[in-house]
Amino acid sequence: MPNLRDLRFLSLCALAACGATPDGTPAAAVSATGGTLVISTPAEPDNLLPPITTSISGRQVEDLIFQRLADIGASLNTVGDAGFTPNLATRWQWSPDSLSIAFTLDSAARWHDGVPVRAADVRFSLALVTDPRVASPTALLLANVDSISARDSLTAVVWFKQRRPDQFFEIVHQLYVLPEHLLRTADRRRLAAAPIAMMPIGSGPFRVARWVPKQLLELVADTTGGRRRAQLDRVVFAVAPDPVTAFTRVVTGEADLFEAVRPDKVAEVTSHPQLHLVLTPTLDYSYLGFNLVDQKTGRPHSLFGDRMVRRALTMATDRRSIVMNVYDSLAVQARGPFTAAQSTADTAHVPLPFAPDSANALLDAAGWMRGADSLRRRNGMLLAFGMLVPSTSVARMRAAVLLQEQFRRVGADVRIEGVDMGGFVSRISARRFDTMVGAWSQDAGPADVRAAWTSAAATAGGNNAGAYRSPQFDAHVDSGVAAFAPTAMRAHFAAAWRIIADDAPAIWLAEPLRVMAVHSRFVTSGMRPDAWWAGVAKWSIPPDRRIARDAPAPAHAAALAPAGASR
Amino acid sequence: MHALIQRIWHGFVVIALVATATFVLVRLAPGDPFAAALENARLTPALREQWRAAYGLDGSIGTQFAHWIASLARGDLGFSTSTNQPVSRAIAAALPNTLLLIGTSIVIAFMLGIWLGAVQAAGRGGIVDRCIGAITLIGNAVPDFWLALVMLLAGSYWLRLFPVGGVADLLLPLGASWPVLLLDRARHLVLPVLTMVILLVAPIARLQRTALLDRLGAEWVRTATAKGVARRTVFRRHAWRTALGPVVTMGGIALPSLFGGAVFIERVFAWPGMGRLAAEAVAARDYHLVVGCVLVGTVMVVIGSMLADHVSAWLDPRLTQDGFEPGRGLA
Amino acid sequence: MTATHTPPTDALLSLRDVRVTFRTADGVITPVDGVSFDIARGETLALVGESGCGKSLTALTILRLIDAPGRIEAGSRILFEGRDVLTLPDKELRSIRGRQAAMIFQEPMTALNPVYSAGEQIAEVVRTHTKASRSEAWTRAVAMLGAVGISSPDIRAKQFPHQLSGGMRQRVMIAMALVLGPSLLIADEPTTALVVTIQAQLLDLLREAQQARGASMLLITHDLGVVAESAQRVAVMYAGQIVEEAPVTALFAAPQHPYTEGLMAAMPRAGSRRERLTTIPGTVPPPGAWPLACRFADRCAYAWSRCTIEAPPLHQLGHGRTSRCHLVEEPARRVAAQATAGAAS
């Protein structure tokens, strides 16, 4: 098994070699546009209307066909508006009390059907997302926005309830601008059933040319809009449910990009003449979450209510080796509920060490004595618990089996409860589990951790399924989110991470890198940790590196009138 | 005619039974239609409850069943929450692909199986008989997904002869001439069909061989020889012809496992057929789509077995009652 | 043991020392052990014996229809119209089967192919041996069905065997055999599976067809009644060997071999007063367990020490009669035994 540590260095410089400088501006302005990017993916969007989309693949497509007011930069700085670049709004003006921001829209902006984009569309978009009949999950994230008014046809004024460091990020990042003239009459209770949910009209650089369910989703560069058109002609999402099949398509040249290369296939990519291995940091982390409350009785969990047992079990696990086994060198051991790439990260933070001896000592102290069969018991009760894990996720099943063995070594009898995603989510929200192997994809903003680990999220229906409640942790998070000065924010969050690490409501496992295989003919740019696809509109293929499928396919572009796209 | 009406009525009863059972069973499974998508979305249980109500998926199983029967009467199979389209359109897209895959596989597997069975019977007990027997059996003893993956890797990766799964190369320009499209379809069909044929040919060859050995000892074969008919003609017209009946009858019975087996092959070869549609619908708890798939699948199976009975009755006129040769159970 | 027959010039068919062996799990058995007989043109020879004596197998050897694991031994010779069938190349043998020599089997239910109509199976014989077109062969088949006494033959021709009665199916078999006017008919117990009334009709049909074409017939049966009515000469088989051969009338008048005598005694006669029929004690031994010398010795009423030591040759008695029994040389022993038997009954 080739040690891949040296490969990481190789691949980081590969990033530079294929033309993209770290801050995402294209190396050289390429005149000719054209080319096709075929993304091979196991997943397929559930629908393409932002307010009701729940799948990551749905987000990927929506970022290419809809516009936001402004885009966050690669540094993911969400304080104020410094880190943002104009998109639909060419410029914006803060009110003195910074409780409102006036966005001036790009006059040349057009919907794909040629209708001009107006401030009324921005107002309508907020009204639609926050309409209770739509029951959109993103409504919660726009809680701080009071309303949007259209001062004139090209100026939309956003009014906020409170002044907050991430108020600009909140409105700009969470709100996609939607066409009022097409969505006004849709049945808001059953928005997904509207035909436009599958063949939407946006104002972004690409529009949907064709969606053949279970097979292919084809986006074509839009030329009706005023702004400069996308470099590529086409972006095609080719669907193959089995990851091995999806990866093989890239290796045989039928596709250009695969975003989740398994560690054992990395050597194949690096040695491939036309493929580059592209590693980018992500905002994802995986963990083994303890359920601190006994769901039947409501009282603290007999095992995991006790902080000492949680700390002991944490120290019993050799997380470095587990991460090495599952991800090879393509992930680092997670330090807490945060990743290195986000602004609130505290890279100096040292998690609980791997110390089996102190783990055993702690368990002895807690009264869990080892029996003849080397399993621990306390007044007759066995130290045994279930580990809920989605059987369809290869990485998490692997981690579960590794954890189970390590817990056995300290005398804990673990039973793996493999269940499919539907069963996993329903048991988590019903809090019917002892421990569960979870994964969390964070949003760019610092407030994201509130939705996962604060007491507010511990109530029924929140995502803090383990019901970890620590007022000190909540306080540090709140003041961190409220702090305008980055140094103050980082200090508060550093304190918060120390508290949660000591309380050990979960065993932090891995912070995986995104490992992508990309065809070498592409000049990529604008890859962000939370969205590698953010800059696809600026990706290009130098004319001399074009291959067969890059040839312009006039038949497709011309034949399809924007509205009547075929299914 | 009476027998045909009775068969249709039996078919209808079977379909109704299966559809009702699936309708209830799939709702008993924990999880709900909107839970599976993005595990940590801010899609709180309250929002999910509201969405379920919007698509008529709340309330007791009884009321949901009543609504479904009413909409079924209007020919509407309901709305598929996971593929966001009417169930009928999702199935209409998937069914032709499955029929193409299973249809081609059955035809080739039967022709190959029948021929191999005959070759085995002709060279009874010899080396050829043993080898064919062993090889086809190995094909039957290998797990479907493993064989599919090996065929995929061999055919499209190591040999680079065939496309990596899929039904067709959808990036071909729209104006491509039909021979090009046909060749493209054929190239996509080779590996999945080859995999399915390898899985299917063993039982067919075995049954054909047994049936043929039984028929070769029959009286009428000796009569034909006594009439001076050439040996090859005696074998083909008098022995083989009468030995086809049981094989075709078995085909009718084995149809359901084809739909099931296709789950593995359709997943590995990214084949947008019914097997994959149903499996993904089960994972997504897409109640209406699951019931729709099972309903259409069962109709196919009932029609298939009726067809098989007719063919075997045509092959062997003695089969009058219900497709079984009196006194001679299936070997 | 070899017979001293000289092949009469005008014999249509003559078998010499025909021996058939089977390799079974318990070793090699020879159910047909050196059978020889002749059939003149136009003559009907009946081959009689209890079931298991090898008469059907003997019939099958004539058209080489014995398949593995049975084998016709090297020494056997079967001359049909002067040519030895056993050494004929396949093509020539096939041209004889169904055209010059035809066979009728015992069980009409399984002897006809269930998936082809009666007409098709007859037409097949015609198309195999002649250049007749499909329609010509069909019309000849329908005509033949009419000739064998089937009413509305054009409808019946389209029907499948399982839709016909036993008698009708046998008529189809006969039609199939006669359609090309063969010179030799081999009928293996043609009427055994049928009721007596149909038996008589079919036997008359066979006899008329045979005389009309001057064909000769080998009639295999275990029913002496059938023999008396249809055959000119009779050959009696026991345990794989011919034990007696004679013209019909002579055989019925004075059977020479004790086995034939026993068969006659076991046959109910119209007008005879005896209430109980005398039966032959014991059963026909299976091929693997034949007594060494005279195979009938353990069941023979006259058997004496010589019978269990020395196998009797097939004695020529003149007038075409033979007998495989030592009584031919010591007729006195027959008289003594009958006296004691007479006293006991």
Place this chain on the structure above:
Amino acid sequence: MSEPRRYRSDWRGAVQRLSADPRSVVAASVLLGLALLVAVGPMLAPHAPNAQLDITKLVHVPPSRAHLLGTDVYSRDVLARVLSGGRISLLFATSAVLVQTIVGTCVGLFAGLAGHRIDAIVMRGVDAGASVPRVLFLLALLAPLPHVPLWMLVLTVAFTGWFVTARLVRGEVRAIRTTEFVHAAHALGASRLRIAMRHLLPHVLGPVLVTSTLAVGHVIVLEAGLSWLGVGVQAPQASWGNIIADGTEFLSIAPWVSLAPGFCLVAVVLAASAFGDGLRDALAPGQLART
């Protein structure tokens, strides 16, 4: 002069014929050998099946003297897992087939002997059960359950597999029903149950035994498929099926992981079908020419 052979009762005759056929003997010995190997093997294996030796350095070690069949992705000894997995797979398959055959035979006998109307109802139920694709049904049933104990897996597999046997038995019974010896038994006042047990069962047992020997192999293959879909024997317990399923992902870099149990699986299926053939010939010598 050899005295005539005494006619042996059918079963001893069948066994005698079976032991005479070389193919059946070889097949039987392969099956017994494998059963013995997996029964005794786990005790003799150098490593425990679930022991993870070193999850960073001993991953996917090719076959060597230390690890005869190499190690898997968890650095567990594949030989130990194949042996312990074999025990589970064979146990699982034989018990599932046993239950499946018993249920199928009972329903088949009942439907066969019952009146026409009851027979039609039962057979429509069987048709309904048989027309649902087995893999999909098991996936829908087992995927949402967090912990599926082995006995539940056996029962669900068995209860979706008895339809073929039921149809076969019913077909045989309805065919034999009309033959004389059943009428004779009726005439002698035998009760319906007695007829079923004494007369029909032995006759039906032949084809049923043949199909069930084949079913053993197919159930193991089915379990492999279920493991690949995530619903087979639960980790970390090994079974040939889940070793193959997990090993398939590393087919290109560590083929030995899935090939070793794959080979055992093929051996079982080949042996089972050869034994099935031998059994059929032994039980019905007259019916079929010696094959």
